[in-house]
Amino acid sequence: MKTEAATAGRRPTIKDVAEAAEVSRSTASRALTGRGYVAPAVRERVRRTAQTLGYVPDVLARNLRQQVSRSIGVLVSDLRNSFYADLASGISRQSRQRGYAMMLADDHGSVAAELEAAETFVALRVAGVILTPLSAEVSEYLGRHQIPVIEVDRQFAEGKQDAVVVDNRAAAERVTSRLLGTGHRRVALLIDEMDWTTGRDRLVGYRSAFHAAGIPADDALVIRSGWDVGAAQEVARGLLSTPDRPTAVFAANNVLAEGVWRAAQDLGLRIPEDISLVSFDDAPWMTMVRPGVTAVAQDAVALGEAAVAQMFHRIENPASPARTVMLSVSVEQRGSTAPPATA
Amino acid sequence: MKTEAATAGRRPTIKDVAEAAEVSRSTASRALTGRGYVAPAVRERVRRTAQTLGYVPDVLARNLRQQVSRSIGVLVSDLRNSFYADLASGISRQSRQRGYAMMLADDHGSVAAELEAAETFVALRVAGVILTPLSAEVSEYLGRHQIPVIEVDRQFAEGKQDAVVVDNRAAAERVTSRLLGTGHRRVALLIDEMDWTTGRDRLVGYRSAFHAAGIPADDALVIRSGWDVGAAQEVARGLLSTPDRPTAVFAANNVLAEGVWRAAQDLGLRIPEDISLVSFDDAPWMTMVRPGVTAVAQDAVALGEAAVAQMFHRIENPASPARTVMLSVSVEQRGSTAPPATA
DNA sequence: CTGAAAGCGCTTACAG
DNA sequence: CTGAAAGCGCTTACAG
Numbered sequence: 195m196k197t198e199a200a201t202a203g204r205r206p207t208i209k210d211v212a213e214a215a216e217v218s219r220s221t222a223s224r225a226l227t228g229r230g231y232v233a234p235a236v237r238e239r240v241r242r243t244a245q246t247l248g249y250v251p252d253v254l255a256r257n258l259r260q261q262v263s264r265s266i267g268v269l270v271s272d273l274r275n276s277f278y279a280d281l282a283s284g285i286s287r288q289s290r291q292r293g294y295a296m297m298l299a300d301d302h303g304s305v306a307a308e309l310e311a312a313e314t315f316v317a318l319r320v321a322g323v324i325l326t327p328l329s330a331e332v333s334e335y336l337g338r339h340q341i342p343v344i345e346v347d348r349q350f351a352e353g354k355q356d357a358v359v360v361d362n363r364a365a366a367e368r369v370t371s372r373l374l375g376t377g378h379r380r381v382a383l384l385i386d387e388m389d390w391t392t393g394r395d396r397l398v399g400y401r402s403a404f405h406a407a408g409i410p411a412d413d414a415l416v417i418r419s420g421w422d423v424g425a426a427q428e429v430a431r432g433l434l435s436t437p438d439r440p441t442a443v444f445a446a447n448n449v450l451a452e453g454v455w456r457a458a459q460d461l462g463l464r465i466p467e468d469i470s471l472v473s474f475d476d477a478p479w480m481t482m483v484r485p486g487v488t489a490v491a492q493d494a495v496a497l498g499e500a501a502v503a504q505m506f507h508r509i510e511n512p513a514s515p516a517r518t519v520m521l522s523v524s525v526e527q528r529g530s531t532a533p534p535a536t537a
Numbered sequence: 538m539k540t541e542a543a544t545a546g547r548r549p550t551i552k553d554v555a556e557a558a559e560v561s562r563s564t565a566s567r568a569l570t571g572r573g574y575v576a577p578a579v580r581e582r583v584r585r586t587a588q589t590l591g592y593v594p595d596v597l598a599r600n601l602r603q604q605v606s607r608s609i610g611v612l613v614s615d616l617r618n619s620f621y622a623d624l625a626s627g628i629s630r631q632s633r634q635r636g637y638a639m640m641l642a643d644d645h646g647s648v649a650a651e652l653e654a655a656e657t658f659v660a661l662r663v664a665g666v667i668l669t670p671l672s673a674e675v676s677e678y679l680g681r682h683q684i685p686v687i688e689v690d691r692q693f694a695e696g697k698q699d700a701v702v703v704d705n706r707a708a709a710e711r712v713t714s715r716l717l718g719t720g721h722r723r724v725a726l727l728i729d730e731m732d733w734t735t736g737r738d739r740l741v742g743y744r745s746a747f748h749a750a751g752i753p754a755d756d757a758l759v760i761r762s763g764w765d766v767g768a769a770q771e772v773a774r775g776l777l778s779t780p781d782r783p784t785a786v787f788a789a790n791n792v793l794a795e796g797v798w799r800a801a802q803d804l805g806l807r808i809p810e811d812i813s814l815v816s817f818d819d820a821p822w823m824t825m826v827r828p829g830v831t832a833v834a835q836d837a838v839a840l841g842e843a844a845v846a847q848m849f850h851r852i853e854n855p856a857s858p859a860r861t862v863m864l865s866v867s868v869e870q871r872g873s874t875a876p877p878a879t880a
Numbered sequence: 881c882t883g884a885a886a887g888c889g890c891t892t893a894c895a896g
Numbered sequence: 897c898t899g900a901a902a903g904c905g906c907t908t909a910c911a912g
Contacts, residue, residue, distance in 0.1 A: 205683065207905055218883045223907055230908075233881060248681065253660045254597050255905035258888050265640075273629065274838070279622035286616065286643055295657060297608075298641040300629055314638060317596040338591065340548065455825065479822035482798065495617070550889055561899045566891055573892075576897060598889035601904050 206247045215243040226251065265295040266505065267315035269308065269325035269332075273300045277448070277475060277494050278326065281346060284498025285324055292506065294321065303421075305329045312336055322505045324498075342508045344501045348390040349518070356508055358501045358519045362392055362474075365490045365523045366399025366444070367406070369472050372525075373442045374407045376533040378470065382415040382433060382440035384426065384450045396446050396474060415440060419450060426453025427460070434461055434469065441534035442470035448477040451487060466532035476526055485529025492523050549590045558586040569594065608638040609848065610658035612651065612668035612675075616643050620791070620818060620837050621669065624689060627841025628667055635849065637664065646764075648672045655679055665848045667841075685851045687844045691733040692861070699851055701844045701862045705735055705817075708833045708866045709742025709787070710749070712815045715868075716785045717750045719876040721813065725758040725776060725783035727769065727793045739789050739817060758783060762793060769796025770803070777804055777812065784877035785813035791820040794830060809875035819869055828872025835866050 212222040217240060224230040225240035232240075243249075257264060268285050270278040278300070286296050297320060299311040308328045312335055315323050322342035327333055330350040333343045337355075345357040373381050383400045387393040397416065404411035419429040426445075430453050433439065445451035451473030455465075463469050465485060473480065476491035500519055508514070555565040560583060567573035568583035575583075586592075600607060611628050613621040621643070629639050640663060642654040651671045655678055658666050665685035670676055673693040676686045680698075688700040716724050726743045730736040740759065747754035762772040769788075773796050776782065788794035794816030798808075806812050808828060816823065819834035843862055851857070 203683075208907095209905080219906080220883055220885095220908080221881090224882090227907080231881065236881085250656070250659045250682065252601075252662055252905055254662060255601055255888090256907075258595075258598055258601065258890090258904095259906045259908085261888065273622050273626035274619070276617070276619060276622070279616050279619070279625075282622075282641070283616035283643060286641060287645070290642060290654075290657075295640050295661060296642070297638050298625070298629060299633060299639070300626060302630070311633075313593065314633075316593045318638060319595055319597060339593065340546075452825070459827075477821075478795075479825040482795070482822040482826050484802075484827075551891095552889080562890080563892080563899055563901095564897090567898090570891080574897065579897085595889055598904090599891070601888095601906090602890045602892085604904065 206249045208249070208251065211240065211244045211247060211249050214247060215240045263319050263321040264293060265297055265318065265320050266502075267297045267299070267311075267318070267320040267323040267325075269299050269301060269311050269315070269323060271300065271326050271328065272302055273298075275449075276477065277347075277492075280494035281326070281498040281501075284495035285502055286498075288499045288502035292502070301328060303328065305331075308332050309335065316341060322509060324501045324505060342505060342512075344505050344508070346497055346501045348392045350390075352391065353518065354516055356504050356517050356519075358497055358504055358521065359391065360492050360497070360523045361520050362395035363399040363402070365525070366396040366474065367403045368399075369474075369488070369490060369525055370400045370403035370444060371407065373444070373470065373472065373531065374403060374409060376531075378442045378534050379409065380412070380415060380438070380440040381442045381444060382417055383444050383446065384417050384419055384430060384433070384454060385446040386419050386421045386426070386450060393446060400444060419453070421449065423449055423453050423456070426450040427456045428453075430454040430457035431460060434458065434463060440469070442472070442531070444472045444474070446474050448473055448475035448480075448489075451475070451477075451489070452479070455483070455487070465530050467535060470532060470534070471530040480526075480528070486526075488528045488531040489526045490523050491526050493521070497521060549592045551592070551594065554583065554587045554590060554592050557590060558583045606662050606664040607636060608640055608661070608663050609845075610654075610661070610663040610666040610668075611639055611641045612654050612658075612666060613641075613643050614669050614671065615645055616641075618792075619820065620690075620835075623837035624669070624841040624844075627838035628845055629841075630838075631842045631845035635845070644671060646671065648674075651675050652678065659684060664852060667844045667848060685848060685855075687848050687851070689840055689844045691735045693733075695734065696861065697859055699847050699860055701840055701847055701864065702734065703835050703840070703864050703866050705738035706742040706745070708868070709739040709817065710746045711742075712817075712831070712833060712868055713743045713746035713787060714750065716787070716813065716815065716874065717746060717752060719874075721785045721877050722752065723755070723758060723781070723783040724785045724787060725760055726787050726789065727760050727762055727773060727776070727797060728789040729762050729764045729769070729793060736789060743787060762796070764792065766792055766796050766799070769793040770799045771796075773797040773800035774803060777801065777806060783812070785815070785874070787815045787817070789817050791816055791818035791823075791832075794818070794820075794832070795822070798826070798830065808873050810878060813875060813877070814873040823869075823871070829869075831871045831874040832869045833866050834869050836864070840864060 212219045222240050224232045225237040289296050301308040305328050312332050316339045324344045326347045336343045349357040419426045443454050445454050473489040476489040480487035555562045565583050567575045568580040632639050644651040648671050655675050659682045667687045669690045670688050679686045692700045762769045786797050788797050816832040819832040823830035
């Protein structure tokens with residue numbers, strides 16, 4: 195059974211299988227897909243033939259014919275950041291379980307790269323896109339091309355678009371309240387952006403903790419930083435060098451927390467005796483250092499899985515209203531927080 | 538210019554563009570792809586029409602017709618491990634730059650999942666696959682289907698298959714030699730596998746350092762551990778509790794190093810006074826803890842980029858002999874290593 | 881129960 | 897300079 199395909203060195207197609215099994219392509223297709231009738235004996239013969247030829251159907255061609263898509267596009271900011279990597283991991287596992295392949299791209303923070311990746315996804319006819327958006331345009335663009343979009347971690351068009359997020363406001367309020375409750379008054383917030391829902395809501399939660407405690411919040415303690423460790427370290431060094439330095443710092447994410455940690459080391463400040471530290475986002479190093487760093491822990495893998503679930507919900511109910519799924523977080527209480535020395 | 542596509546709510550095809558621009562599909566195609574002749578005025582009209590219709594060509598259909606593939610498959614062990622995430626990041630960036638989309642899957646250590654993912658890649662007709670192999674079968678399987686394979690980090694068929702790795706032997710010898718050179722005699726190797734080239738070569742390097750120094754190696758100091766932090770921590774706790782405990786531990790990867798670090802903390806052992814520690818693989822936490830951990834640093838992003846380069850080399854030179862690319866590593870000397878107390 | 885024909889969205893020799 | 901026709905690999909009503 196030497197087929198032409200084998201001789202020519204090209205991949206066998208269904209035509210090769212059909213010829214070798216001496217049936218038509220129609221029958222071969224029905225035998226292999228299991229859709230439509232075919233005599234049991236014939237089906238067996240076709241399947242065996244496919245097996246021996248090493249035939250693997252071209253699912254791209256199949257999908258084209260069936261006018262369906264079995265892949266999803268995933269677009270995150272930076273795979274080297276463990277938060278996004280975990281997210282991708284959750285999405286990957288969950289989507290493969292449903293028989294969908296994952297196309298992954300990262301935009302390394304560039305709005306242009308983000309849009310370019312979105313265009314690629316449209317051209318690839320993915321069934322949907324899960325992304326951590328950098329701009330409002332990208333979701334709009336994909337929506338215009340009728341591609342379901344799930345925003346994860348942050349949202350641009352709150353309530354207009356499906357999203358999977360955590361309750362940033364509540365979590366920020368919770369950890370800030372704890373600090374205030376143990377006697378801290380000068381609690382600084384180190385933050386790198388307030389344009390996204392993440393930053394905005396964390397700021398709001400921080401402020402409402404002061405309000406709830408009846409303590410006036412000092413806006414000078416809301417410190418803006420660049421987004422990388424070096425920038426945060428420098429800003430934190432300045433903040434912690436002032437005579438009336440805060441007694442506690444709430445870092446709005448794990449990168450900023452790393453900057454604060456390093457700055458405290460640089461200045462010889464002891465944690466928590468001289469300064470308490472809380473991080474939004476947990477990270478592996480926070481349990482390695484002494485003392486451990488108290489952190490708001492998001493389960494990024496679960497976030498990814500929930501995004502996939504929402505995506506399929508959307509695909510099955512195209513007309514249902516936009517939904518925002520909120521996942522809970524946990525606060526990992528560690529040694530970096532304690533009552534202030536002066537209290 | 539209300540097209541049928543717009544009215545029906547389906548995506549515009551080249552047929553819609555052609556009709557709206559009042560040309561044939563052939564001409565529309567030539568105008569949009571730039572291949573083949575078309576009158577300048579006509580080309581402009583077609584392009585404008587496509588623009589206003591929001592036409593995005595289906596690249597899957599195009600690739601089917603052209604019998605080419607513009608995607609690569611990537612298969613790693615676990616995206617949540619920063620080494621693999623960095624690898625994927627390098628591959629992603631480099632492949633998009635060449636106009637290829639990346640399909641990503643992770644096998645979470647399961648040989649069955651690995652093979653399943655490989656089958657999906659064949660069905661998807663990827664141009665090639667880059668993977669961190671778990672078994673010899675997967676590369677064989679892909680090879681049988683004429684899909685170029687690049688093995689990264691570890692190899693199964695050394696010299697028979699393209700690969701991008703680091704010189705594990707040389708690096709392991711280098712760090713072990715340094716320990717011996719500063720007076721250590723009882724240097725343990727903590728290792729989780731010796732079936733892959735990674736583990737095997739690190740062991741060989743460790744041993745040849747002893748040989749080169751003329752010091753007899755004690756095989757009882759080669760300690761086998763499970764692959765996760767908990768297992769390593771337990772094994773290390775046993776090792777460090779013995780009366781004749783080693784004066785230095787060389788952990789064969791970053792997960793094992795974390796286990797050793799935690800075990801030392803558990804036992805109240807000071808690093809480096811009581812025990813020196815070296816890790817193969819750097820990790821963020823190693824610069825956060827005090828003292829920092831001396832590590833062999835592999836640039837995983839660069840590894841990924843090199844794998845993509847090798848993949849395109851292979852695609853362009855299908856018959857060229859298998860090539861193993863070896864990337865250099867650096868040794869990050871930090872505070873966790875010092876001469877032994879008794880020296 | 882099976883096969884001939886059409887067609888998914890695209891490109892490309894080829895004829896005019 | 898342009899369009900009709902064929903065909904990539906597949907599936908699916910439909911006729912027999």
